[in-house]
Amino acid sequence: VADTSTFRSDLARSTATTVHVRDFDLCNDLLGKVTLTEMVFVTMKGKLPSAAEARVLDACLVALVEHGITPSSIATRITYLGAPESMQAAVAAGLLGLGSVFVGTIEGSARMLYDALNDKPADHDLAALADAVVEGLIAKRQPVPGLGHPVHRPIDPRAQRLFEIAEENGKSGRYVQLMRLIHAAAERRTGRVLPLNATGAIGAIVLELGFDPRISRGFGLMSRTIGLVAHIYEELQHPLARGIWEMVEREAQPGERP
Amino acid sequence: VADTSTFRSDLARSTATTVHVRDFDLCNDLLGKVTLTEMVFVTMKGKLPSAAEARVLDACLVALVEHGITPSSIATRITYLGAPESMQAAVAAGLLGLGSVFVGTIEGSARMLYDALNDKPADHDLAALADAVVEGLIAKRQPVPGLGHPVHRPIDPRAQRLFEIAEENGKSGRYVQLMRLIHAAAERRTGRVLPLNATGAIGAIVLELGFDPRISRGFGLMSRTIGLVAHIYEELQHPLARGIWEMVEREAQPGERP
Amino acid sequence: VADTSTFRSDLARSTATTVHVRDFDLCNDLLGKVTLTEMVFVTMKGKLPSAAEARVLDACLVALVEHGITPSSIATRITYLGAPESMQAAVAAGLLGLGSVFVGTIEGSARMLYDALNDKPADHDLAALADAVVEGLIAKRQPVPGLGHPVHRPIDPRAQRLFEIAEENGKSGRYVQLMRLIHAAAERRTGRVLPLNATGAIGAIVLELGFDPRISRGFGLMSRTIGLVAHIYEELQHPLARGIWEMVEREAQPGERP
């Protein structure tokens, strides 16, 4: 039985003439006064960010909005073809693949960094910690979250720029430092080029902003929703979906397997 | 067969060292320089908004982020209970109900206003047009999109504030005017209190900002994705989902139907 | 406030030692005794079908299971690529496009037939009714649901076979007759070849079986879920998703628009 004494949500409440989100009066305190990114802080943390915090989170969110033709945008476009009356279903279809392989890797790096660092003293040796994290992953034959990119090699320019912005705004602390050290350790240990990618950078930076690693994947969802709506808009003007279907069907038609 | 000469997407392109979104260099022109809301304009329109435009769209987006316990947040929480490893699926579940009844009504009002007004000359009599729109809907026994609210009566304070913000920023034109006239005509014609709600206001305002009515529902999706991530975060700290299940199951158990 | 006196579900109930679905004891009456298709009748209607009814519904469901590379199976495969840990999300992505354009057309034809016929006397002139339905749709510039196919022309062999099976099992009544007459009227009226397709046949036949047209789209969902799981299984053995992504991205890369 649900214990109704603790069964409650504190995110919002309404009366006939007011809406409150957390402790803010939506109409008087927020509308016309805060940006959407500031509203992310209000909703998730119950307070407004500093200008520096807003700038850093804006950069992380902007970085993930749009990457052109991806599995996610293909799923959205091809779903919209069959159900144009349900734009929300097309956007949802595009979000559903943001799992362990793409975008959800933000969560992989954020959890890795948080689990390694959150209970360590301030003077803990980060280089040794980075080595231990990399060794642990290699022992389990797991990839290092946040490293590797098929196109942006040897450096992902987005990660580099995001770290600069974090630095400029005083948000480059021990999580960012550990991510960089893990990157160096992994390249050294494997002898391979493993670019520190945008999701690795964002995983570290959202921890610097004080967000919980368990919801870090959510920032990718926020950004990609915007990009997926843009893909639907382009699809309305210049459709690809039927061409995708025809191309894939033609290429995949059964014949002799070599 | 897909005509590959026209089969293309212009939203983004990458090289090893650059990412472009539309004609903007992501790392040099956008990261650290634009807000997430400005990025909405970049992605959808290929250009940066004026400060006034950004302020007005920010207000529309902020207004829709969070409404507490709704069908949408219930669906997200109860889905997360069964598949906590797939946060994206829980958020997608919450978006799927943003159809013709909730939030998708932005599209209903935007299409109504656009279809009525987009081919009319600048001096067209808006009051007569509003009457015609209302009569047409009543004749088809359809509700007027953007009107009505169960709690915010007789006035939805969010709609009122959003119209003020549009006005202050020079974005209150003929679409807003027509929405207000339709509201007045509908209340006069039916003799009922029909609050002009937030989705009605936003439907009008996004037309003032030059967006296509066919993707207007997408603004609701952008905002709600943020709110749904916040619900998952609250669920992690203070879970409701199992209590929802138990409460509904207990209340709905079969017995004698009266 | 929910009226808990009428707030109830009668589909299933459990005790420590029993599960009932409708009025059937799951373990003693159903498991090992009924087929999945018979279970569809149990769940939807609360009673077992006759052998003829089961055979006819089996045929309708079997017809829709698998159609190779379609928008639906593309969405499932490309979603599975990013989130292999969430097979349910990949299947859901494939279902989301089964809307007004594909498969959901079962509902279009079922509603058309039901709305035209359900309140007519048994001796109503079906040929005149068919003409009126076609004229009505043409006047509204709407296509006739259940007609048309890009490949199966001039006849969809599945529709033909399904009508034979319905006939052999005594389930070819006035809804099937009206669908055939609408088909003839539409071809005569437009002078075009408009094959009566599988979804048109199934829309008519599920009405003959006494199902509500409002849930007729659901039969397509049941069948396609099976097919989408099969696509994931083939994807595991012989992956296409990454190839789809690469092919689409390569073909769609920005360049000069002709």
Place this chain on the structure above:
Amino acid sequence: VADTSTFRSDLARSTATTVHVRDFDLCNDLLGKVTLTEMVFVTMKGKLPSAAEARVLDACLVALVEHGITPSSIATRITYLGAPESMQAAVAAGLLGLGSVFVGTIEGSARMLYDALNDKPADHDLAALADAVVEGLIAKRQPVPGLGHPVHRPIDPRAQRLFEIAEENGKSGRYVQLMRLIHAAAERRTGRVLPLNATGAIGAIVLELGFDPRISRGFGLMSRTIGLVAHIYEELQHPLARGIWEMVEREAQPGERP
């Protein structure tokens, strides 16, 4: 670049007058001749099942169709409330929560059994293997998949009946035996009552039927899609969704946290 020489799907192919699913002519070999469950074998394995195999899979699928008010059916009903025009979205929402906690546990048990047994010789000591599996899970502080149920205690009657049906049909082999031994070992080792539940039984039985453990969760999706359509049908006749919303919102409204 996709290697188009191996880029292909063999599930179905069509000509103007024929549809083939695997090597079967849909119209001549399948429609009117096979049940939906037999079609599962055709699609997944490319061949028809024996009568015994069909009976056993029918039982597994029938067992999972309907469990009344669950997180899954709540998600479907509450999504349908907002988007009644998109039944497929409501069903998809209900599937999205079938992850690691509910139903997806079929996959947990199937993988556990398969990983333990598939490379062992026919005379391997199953009791010792069961002990080792249980010790391994306890060492990793993980629960044993397929064990435990809040209501069906000490025995899940569905699991018991499914094992009987498998036995009667000659499909109770070493995977079923191992699942039973793991159950006994876990209860002995923990001293707790841990009912072997329906998903545990089904995980073992689908391995006996020769299915790949990686798609075993798919059987749950097939069944639940049917149940979710039935929930939408009941919702149309006797709606719960608005009542669920009102009940949850009322109970969860912010106040003093104790």
